[in-house]
C-alpha cells in the first residue's frame with residue numbers, strides 16, 4: 001500500500017491522518033518539524049461557526065459541526081455565536097447572510113440580544129444567533145485527534161521535516177509554511193493576535209461568542225477569563241508573530257462597553273499567530289501534481305473546518321472522490337478566474 005506522508009500536525013494535518021487511518025490506510029506518517037499543534041492551531045481562538053458568507057464555506061462548516069457534536073460537551077461547548085449590528089447597513093448584511101445560511105440548513109435566527117445577561121445592547125439595532133455554533137480548545141482537541149490516529153496505527157513523528165521522508169504521496173498541511181514545498185502557492189502569512197483577560201468573577205458557562213458585526217471586535221469565555229480579538233487597523237502581512245501592546249487599552253475599553261461585567265479587567269496574556277491567507281480567503285485543497293496534494297490556506301478559519309476537510313481529503317486520497325464536494329477549493333480557480341471571496345473573516 002502507498003505510503004502517505006502528511007506534512008504538519010496542526011488541526012488540518014491531524015484530521016487528515018486520523019481519517020486516513022479510519023478509512024483503512026495502513027502506511028500513514030504524520031510529521032511535524034516542531035510539535036503537535038505548535039503552529040496556528042496552538043494560537044487559535046477556538047471558534048466554531050457555520051455563519052459564513054459563501055455557500056461552500058457554510059457547507060464545510062456544517063459538516064464539521066457533526067464531528068464536534070459527536071465529541072460531546074467536554075470537547076465542544078455549544079454556546080452559540082451572536083452577531084450584533086449597530087447600524088442599519090450592518091443589520092442588512094447580517095440578514096442577507098442569515099437567509100443564505102438558513103437556506104443551507106443552518107439554524108440561525110434573528111434574536112433580541114437581551115437574552116445574554118450582562119451584555120450592553122442599547123446601541124444594537126439587530127442581532128442573529130446560531131445556537132449550534134460554539135467554542136473548543138484547538139491544541140487540546142488536536143492532541144486528542146493525534147492520539148486517536150496513533151492508536152489506529154498512524155506513525156506520528158515530531159521534530160521531523162516531512163520533505164525529508166520517503167513517500168508515495170505528500171500532503172501539504174503546513175499552514176502558513178505551506179509555500180516551502182517547492183510549489184508556488186498563493187498563500188500569504190498574516191499576523192493576528194489574541195488577548196486574554198484576568199479572571200472575571202461569575203462569567204456564565206453559556207456566554208456565547210459575541211461579535212460586533214461592523215468592527216469585527218469579538219470575545220468568548222475561556223475558563224474564567226475572556227479571550228478577545230479584532231483585526232488590526234492595518235493588516236500585518238508577514239511571519240513575525242509579535243504582540244502589539246498599543247491596542248490593549250482600546251480593546252479593554254471595547255470589552256467593558258459591550259460587556260460591563262468585565263469593567264476593570266486587564267490583559268493578562270497576549271500572543272500572536274499566523275493566518276495563512278489566500279486571495280479569496282478560501283483554502284486550497286486538492287492534487288497539485290503527481291504524489292503531491294494540498295490542504296492549506298485556511299485563512300483564519302481552518303480549525304473549525306478541519307474535521308470535514310480531514311474526512312473529505314482522506315476519501316479523495318484513498319478512493320479518488322469524496323462525498324463532500326471539494327471542487328470549489330482547487331488551486332486552478334486562481335488561474336481560471338473562478339475565485340469567490342469569503343467576506344466573513346474574523
Ligand SMILES: Cc1cc2nc3c(=O)[nH]c(=O)nc-3n(C[C@H](O)[C@H](O)[C@H](O)COP(=O)(O)OP(=O)(O)OC[C@H]3O[C@@H](n4cnc5c(N)ncnc54)[C@H](O)[C@@H]3O)c2cc1C
Nearest residue numbers: 008010011012033039040041045047162175273302303304
Ligand atoms: C490568532 C488566531 C486565531 C484563530 N482563530 C480561529 C478560530 O477561532 N477558529 C478557527 O477555525 N480557526 C482559527 N484560526 C485559524 C486556525 O488556527 C488554523 O486555520 C487551523 O488551526 C489549521 O491550521 P493548520 O493545521 O492548517 O496549520 P498549523 O496549525 O499552522 O500547523 C502547521 C504545522 O506544520 C508544521 N510544518 C511546517 N513546515 C513543515 C515541514 N516542512 N515538515 C513538517 N511539518 C511542518 C508546523 O510546525 C505546524 O505545526 C486562528 C488562527 C490564529 C493565528
